[in-house]
Amino acid sequence: MRGGGGLKVVRPGLPNPLLSRQDEIAMRNRQILLANVSTMLANVAPPSYWPLFFVDCMDCGRLHFLDDPSCVWKAAPNTALEQ
Numbered sequence: 001m002r003g004g005g006g007l008k009v010v011r012p013g014l015p016n017p018l019l020s021r022q023d024e025i026a027m028r029n030r031q032i033l034l035a036n037v038s039t040m041l042a043n044v045a046p047p048s049y050w051p052l053f054f055v056d057c058m059d060c061g062r063l064h065f066l067d068d069p070s071c072v073w074k075a076a077p078n079t080a081l082e083q
Helices: 024-042
Strands: 054-056 063-065
Touching: none
Parallel strands: none
Antiparallel strands: 054 063
């Protein structure tokens, strides 16, 4: 992306106090979350641009880049943008 500049942290993540206390439920939920995110992103092609915009698409049921040409939502015209 021309003129996009470098990476910038807008806001650092917040620590989960339950994880620091070794809460069993919080640790199990974190493991499930990390496994699911890794599984979803494994099916996405490596990006060729920055910034990245992901869509949790209700039409095709996949997590994909905003400009994914194989998604069915691209086929329907967006009337809100055309006005």
